[in-house]
Amino acid sequence: MTLEACAEIVRKGDPDRFLAVMAAPVAARARLLPLYAFNVEVARAPWVTEEPLIAEMRLQWWLDALEEIAGGGPVRRHEVATPLAEVLSPEAARDLVPLVEARRWDAYREPFADGAALEAHLAATSGRLMGAAARALGAEDGQAVLADLGLAMGLAGWFLAVPALLARGRWPLPDDRPEAIADLARSGLARLAAARATGLPARAVPAARTAWRTEGVLRRAAARPDRVLGGGLDEAEVVRRAGLLRRALTGGW
Structure with a gap:
């Protein structure tokens, strides 16, 4: 083991x-x-x-x-x-x-009833995981901030997964109109901004850094919601890795 x-x-x-x-x-x-x-x-x-x-x-x-x-x-x-x-x-x-x-x-194949149901799912998965990771590192404070950060990260990951979920016969979005997708992306960006404004304990930073792609993905989804359904939210590999390296070198997330 x-x-x-x-x-x-x-x-x-x-x-x-x-x-x-x-x-x-x-x-x-x-x-x-x-x-x-x-x-x-x-x-x-x-x-x-x-x-x-x-x-x-x-x-x-x-x-x-x-x-x-x-x-x-x-x-x-x-x-x-x-x-x-x-x-x-x-x-x-x-x-x-x-x-x-x-x-x-x-x-199963049931769709989410509404945006709140999707956010509850992301809070239970990505949000809980972010909080648990911080606690594993000894950071007990800032759990509400970590929940916001985790939910935003979960939404970004969900958007990236939408084409694959659709291909497997799932209904990942409660409303797939471009304006609804853009609204969801903006709500995720608002959570991310709130988390950054509040700040996190230093011990939680390695956990928070897993969200390094979140802002870029959500910004692209807000600007081009059609890319959520059709794919195309990923950035170039060199850009993706450079974003993580910059945060690691500066101690940021």
Whole structure:
């Protein structure tokens, strides 16, 4: 049960977070990689099968693992669950239950009722993960700010994933009119601006830096909402990596 296994899972399944973690201090990597590997495993659980019942069983496995961690007793041996138990407090494990439960959406084909439902989904997934990452680094303060940052990051990632979700028969947007998409993007930018205006504890910075692409993606979505449905929100690779390098060198996020 090594950290290398978690790193490989994140590298393959969440390359943006992997790059951000590799730019963090070694001690922070050891805390973040098991958490992000857990997120990859949970996020992909509903997609490895077309059967909702099997997807539910896979998600229940992770709910049971979190329950074991929260209970403070023995935790099942697993390449991710075992190191995860070493970085999560019982309270942090309980806080991640909504993240797993929210992934049930991926197992079915019902659309979100409205924008608020989509934002609730992003808050439960990306928002919870951001808060848990900061706590794993010892940053207990600023959870409301981290929730805003995580939601904004989740929205940017959601926009990037929309073409693939549509191709798989999902309805990822409650309203796919250009003006509605642009409004969503602007709401994400407002959350990001609020987070930056408030600031974060220094210990939370390696977690917050995983959102380094958020502003660019949301700005492009607000300006060209047609690119959300058709693709084209990604920036050039050299620009993407340069943005992360600049933040790492300046200590920013």
